[in-house]
Structure formats: structure tokens, C-alpha cells
Amino acid sequence: MRRTFVMAVATVLAVAAPSRASLTSSEAEQVRRGVATASDLPRVRALIARPDLSSDEAAAAVAAGLTTTPIDAAHVAFLQDLVFADAATASRPVLAVAALRGMLARADAVIGQHGLDLDRAPAALAELTRVYAWVEQVARASPASNVPESTRAACARVVTDHLARNATALSPQAAVGAQVARARAQIAIALLDLMPDVPTRRIDAADGLALTGSRRAFLVERGVLALDAGGPDAHVATLRVLLDRLPALGDGLEAIVVGGDAATLTARSGILVMPDAPGGNAAPAVLWGSDVRSPSGDGWTVAAARGLATAAVSRALARSDALRAQVDRDGGGNEVAATTAMLLIDGPLAVEVAAARLLGGARESAARLADAIGALAVLAPAAPAAAGMAFSVGPATKGPATTQMTRVVTGVTGAATTFRLESHTWLFDHDDSGAVTGMRRDGLPVTKAMLVAAKP
Numbered sequence: 001m002r003r004t005f006v007m008a009v010a011t012v013l014a015v016a017a018p019s020r021a022s023l024t025s026s027e028a029e030q031v032r033r034g035v036a037t038a039s040d041l042p043r044v045r046a047l048i049a050r051p052d053l054s055s056d057e058a059a060a061a062v063a064a065g066l067t068t069t070p071i072d073a074a075h076v077a078f079l080q081d082l083v084f085a086d087a088a089t090a091s092r093p094v095l096a097v098a099a100l101r102g103m104l105a106r107a108d109a110v111i112g113q114h115g116l117d118l119d120r121a122p123a124a125l126a127e128l129t130r131v132y133a134w135v136e137q138v139a140r141a142s143p144a145s146n147v148p149e150s151t152r153a154a155c156a157r158v159v160t161d162h163l164a165r166n167a168t169a170l171s172p173q174a175a176v177g178a179q180v181a182r183a184r185a186q187i188a189i190a191l192l193d194l195m196p197d198v199p200t201r202r203i204d205a206a207d208g209l210a211l212t213g214s215r216r217a218f219l220v221e222r223g224v225l226a227l228d229a230g231g232p233d234a235h236v237a238t239l240r241v242l243l244d245r246l247p248a249l250g251d252g253l254e255a256i257v258v259g260g261d262a263a264t265l266t267a268r269s270g271i272l273v274m275p276d277a278p279g280g281n282a283a284p285a286v287l288w289g290s291d292v293r294s295p296s297g298d299g300w301t302v303a304a305a306r307g308l309a310t311a312a313v314s315r316a317l318a319r320s321d322a323l324r325a326q327v328d329r330d331g332g333g334n335e336v337a338a339t340t341a342m343l344l345i346d347g348p349l350a351v352e353v354a355a356a357r358l359l360g361g362a363r364e365s366a367a368r369l370a371d372a373i374g375a376l377a378v379l380a381p382a383a384p385a386a387a388g389m390a391f392s393v394g395p396a397t398k399g400p401a402t403t404q405m406t407r408v409v410t411g412v413t414g415a416a417t418t419f420r421l422e423s424h425t426w427l428f429d430h431d432d433s434g435a436v437t438g439m440r441r442d443g444l445p446v447t448k449a450m451l452v453a454a455k456p
Helices: 002-016 025-037 041-048 055-066 073-084 092-120 122-140 149-165 178-194 201-208 213-222 233-244 283-288 299-319 321-329 333-345 347-359 363-379
Strands: 225-227 253-258 270-274 389-393 403-410 416-421 424-430 436-441
Touching: 025 041, 025 055, 041 055, 041 073, 041 092, 055 092, 073 092, 073 122, 092 122, 092 149, 092 178, 122 149, 122 178, 149 178, 149 201, 178 201, 178 225, 178 253, 201 213, 213 225, 213 233, 225 233, 233 299, 253 299, 270 299, 283 299, 283 333, 299 321, 299 333, 299 363, 321 363, 333 347, 333 363, 347 363, 347 389, 347 403, 347 416, 347 436, 363 389, 363 403, 363 416, 363 436
Parallel strands: 225 253, 253 270
Antiparallel strands: 389 403, 403 416, 416 424, 424 436
């Protein structure tokens, strides 16, 4: 009786439990060869998506074909079709994880082959760039395309493990060469994009990237990845202070990449690519010029301010046709962005520099100041018309900005006509064409005696 009962239970369990099987040697070879040669796509997809295969078995089958196969454009296209073609919709959750694991197995192999010379291996870096761009394609896929949160979470775990295995090259905090930094930026962005949209998303991403200090705080508190070549933590703290002076610039921004390639980086939200920082303490003089006193600082602060200012002016001009036309008349966006960077670093000094140069006959300096203030006003929070607009400017770069430009009023051109700064009210004089001809402080024409900060 007991034996009969046991046999009956075993029979029920055998019927109830899904049967599992592995690929035969022949089937595994078909997948390996198809993936390695980017061919026989329908057969490869059918074998990988078999419901009786575990996730590990499906991934191992893809990895066998990719680990020793360089990822070129043909293989990227093959894997794109494998996962995202219409015929793959039903099995996409399985295919996405398997293909992503195979791609990162190849990335493991590439990094392992080059050790400490990765920065001097352009072909390897180009291959990593293609791999990580493909991972981002998975990260950007929507649930509507049958890439559910569970699949995204599984892919995020795979990327986290890949980053941990290769931390000396891929950790955003590890000091590396500029070329490696460009390649690894995309996989950091992909991890953030893969994280499920839950309250702990930023913390989970920071943990997955092993971030600490200012980089961790920047991501957790501001939702922005700071990606560079692993420079000093203080650089990221400065970047955060400068960005806080441009709160509108943070809307929809998920990463700031220093020295990145805007043509190759993608994300679910916005990316701001900034140039590499020039070295040395002479960099502030390059921005401010040699005819006036420049504030203390370094190349990083100047580069960060210029990068943020360029993005801010571009966004402001996209919102105001009138201001764009005025900026074009005053020398163009690059010149106005330089003045905007000066305001972000040290607002009072930037104003006095423009006034001093105006007294010396350089009207364009004052005109660009009016344009720069107008651009910052476009991005400032809305305020009652009678109060004028207000926003923060420098000088502090080590802590919260304490200097406020208030009561900013702009004219029909979008450029500023008047503003208040450090207890003084400033006004721009214009001729009939709208060109700036003079500046007044507290109702009086500006004189050199007023401009203590701008004296050499």
C-alpha cells in the first residue's frame, strides 16, 4: 500500500513539474556556430528560447559563440534582430537576458586580454563601446516591448556582476586613461537605466557601481551620474555646486560625462558631455583674460563651469527666439557661454569685469553680460512680474552658493536691462538700435573708482 502511494505521488509530481532538458551537443554547436558567424538566426533563436532551458543554459549557449568572437557591426545587428525582431516578441525576456550575458562574457574576455594596456588598445575599446551601446539598447527598451521589470532587474544584476569583476577598469571611481573612461561611461549609464523604477533606484544603482563620497551623493541626492576618468572626489563636489546654480539644467539629466563622446553615448534621459579639464592654475586667466584680476581656481572648475554654461545657454536660446537673435548680434553663443561661466564662478567679479571693459571701449563685453543674465533668467524659476527673476551665481565653489542676482528684468530682446546684486542695482543703457552703450550702478554711470574687484 505504501509503495503504491509513493509511486502515485511520484507520478503526480512528474506530471505537474515542467520537464527540463539541456541542448544536445549538436544543438549547442548549432547555436555556437550561428552566434559566432552571425548566421542561421531563426534556428538560433528557436534553440535559445526553448522553454525547457534554464536561464543559465540559454546564456551559456550564447556565450560559447561570443566569448572568442570579436563583436563587430554584423554581430551587433545579429543580436539586435535576435532579441528585438517582431518574431522574438513572445520570448524576448529570455532572449534579452541570454544575449546580454553573452555580450558581457565577451567584454570580460576583452578586458582580461589587455590587463593594464587597455587604454592603448583602440580595437578593444571600440569593441567594448559596441558591446555597452547594445546593453543600453536593452536598458532603453520599454515594458510595452515585452521587456518587463523582472527582465530589467535580471539584466541589472548581470551588469553589476560584470562591473565588479572588472572594477579596476570599469568602476567610475577607478583612475583610468581618457579612452577607457569614454568606453566605460556607457555601461555605467546602462546600469542606471536598467534599474527598476522603485524608490530605492538611485541607491541600488550607486551600490551596483560601488560609488562612495561625492559621486554617490550626486547620484543619490540629485539623480545624476558624474562620469570622468576617476579624478579627485573634490571635482565632483565642485561640479555639484555649479549644477545647483542651474536647477533647470538638471531636469531630465541623468549623467554628466567629462571627456565623453556625444556621438556614441545614449541614455533613457539626458546626457551632458563636457570637455576634458585643462590643467594648471592658469586656466582661470584663460577664461577671464589677462587685463583683469581673475578669481582663484583651477582648470577643473573652469571646464565644469564652461560645460554647464554652454548647455544652459543652448537650452535658453532654444526657448527664446528673441534672445537667440540678440546673442547672434553680440558674437554668438560661445562668447555668451564664456560670460555665463564667469557668472557661475564669481558673479560680482564677472559684472565688474564687463563694466571695466566697457569703460575701456569694449562694448561687446557688457552686451554679452546682458545676454548671459538674460539666458540665466530664461532658466530661472517663475516669479511675479513685479519682483523680477532671481537666481544664484558664484563665488562659492566649495559649498552652497550664497550670492543671489535678484530683480532681474529683461527687455524685448531677451537680454537683461536691470538687475540687483550685492545691494547694488545695475542698469544697462542702450542706443536706438538696442546695442549696449553704458552701465549704471545705483543710478550713476559706472566709473573705475566703483570697480574695486576688477582692478588688476
